[in-house]
Every structure is written in structure tokens, then in C-alpha cells.
Amino acid sequence: MEHLQQMVREVMSRPARTVAPEMTLGDLLRLFSSNDFDAYPVVRGETLVGIVSRADSIKPFVTKAVSRALEADAIMGTTVEQIMSSQIATVELDATLGQAIDAMSVHDFESFPVVDRENRVKGIIARDDVVRALARCTWRTSLPLDLRPAGYAIA
Numbered sequence: 626m627e628h629l630q631q632m633v634r635e636v637m638s639r640p641a642r643t644v645a646p647e648m649t650l651g652d653l654l655r656l657f658s659s660n661d662f663d664a665y666p667v668v669r670g671e672t673l674v675g676i677v678s679r680a681d682s683i684k685p686f687v688t689k690a691v692s693r694a695l696e697a698d699a700i701m702g703t704t705v706e707q708i709m710s711s712q713i714a715t716v717e718l719d720a721t722l723g724q725a726i727d728a729m730s731v732h733d734f735e736s737f738p739v740v741d742r743e744n745r746v747k748g749i750i751a752r753d754d755v756v757r758a759l760a761r762c763t764w765r766t767s768l769p770l771d772l773r774p775a776g777y778a779i780a
Contacts, residue, residue, distance in 0.1 A: 628762035629723035633716055636758040637739045637748035643668040644677065646706035653682055653705055666738040667709045671745045673738055675709035684708060715740045716750050722758055725750050 644653065644665045656665070657679055667675035685700045685708060716725050716737040728737060729752065736751035 628759060629721060629726070631722040631758060633720045633722060633725050633739055633750050634718050634747070636722060636754050637750045638754055639748035641666060641738060641746045641749045643746055644705055645669070646674060646704060646709070648705045649701060650682060650685060650703040650705070650708065651701035653677065654701075657682060663735045666713075666746045666749075667705055668746055671743075673713060673715070673740055673744050673746050675706070675711045676713050676738065677705050677709040681708045681710065713738065715744075718742075718747050722755065726755060729755070 642662065642665060644656070644667055646667050646669055653665075664676050664678040664681075666673055667677055685703050714728065714732050714734065714737060716728055716739050718739055718741045720739075725737065728734075736749050738746045739748040739750050741747055
């Protein structure tokens with residue numbers, strides 16, 4: 626299958642949106658609330674040091690009894706570095722689309738940071754990127770869709 630040999634660098638989303646380890650939980654929550662990303666690569670300088678997910682961002686509220694506003698304020702001051710995962714599954718810049726699909730299947734992640742040999746984030750490969758790449762390959766070989774109405778719905 627020729628389309629699975631496409632390079633990740635050709636289909637990934639770039640530039641990657643990243644966060645700093647010093648970012649506060651409050652800022653991270655506002656960032657998550659403004660988009661549909663599941664996770665952000667955490668970068669110090671140019672180097673990938675972790676990943677922080679939506680699930681990571683709510684854990685501090687589960688593990689501590691938040692009974693007073695003061696405690697909630699203290700939790701919001703938690704840094705990304707304190708809640709991120711430092712064990713990161715990545716996809717190499719020179720990987721094929723097939724290898725990225727395999728990684729998604731093995732880890733059941735929606736997306737992966739794409740890194741170069743120096744562990745610098747160059748982009749993100751997400752399931753949406755994979756679907757778009759595969760769909761582009763089928764445009765050349767697929768029959769046209771029959772979009773005639775199949776019936777009528779009566780309300």
C-alpha cells in the first residue's frame with residue numbers, strides 16, 4: 626500500500642502548539658477550554674520534556690479536597706511540570722504514515738508529537754491528519770459517490 630509509505634513530515638500539523646513547564650494549571654485549563662486538543666507537548670527551550678493531557682489537568686482537583694476557595698487558588702498555581710507525564714510516546718520525523726498508524730493503535734492515543742533526532746518538536750500527527758492523508762489517496766481510485774436522496778423522512 627503505497628499511501629502508507631508517505632512520510633509523517635508530509636502530513637503532520639505544524640507548527641506544533643506547545644506549552645512551557647512553568648505554565649500554571651489555571652492558564653492550561655483556559656487553553657484547553659479554548660480548543661479541542663487532548664494534550665500539549667511540554668517544551669523547555671526547544672526540547673520535548675513531557676506531555677500534559679486534559680486528564681492530567683483535572684487530577685489535582687481529584688487528589689485534594691477542595692473545600693475552600695483558597696485551596697482552589699493554590700491548585701490553580703500548580704505548574705504543568707508538576708502534573709505532566711515525562712514518559713512520552715513520540716513519532717520520528719522520518720517515520721512513515723503506516724508507522725504512525727501502528728503507534729496510534731498500540732498506544733490508543735489521538736495524537737503524537739513529531740520529533741527530530743535532537744528531540745525537538747517539529748509538529749503533531751493526529752488521527753485527523755491520518756484520515757486526511759488516507760482520503761487524499763482514495764480520491765484517485767474511488768468511484769464517485771451517489772448522493773441522491775434515499776428516501777424522505779416525515780416528521
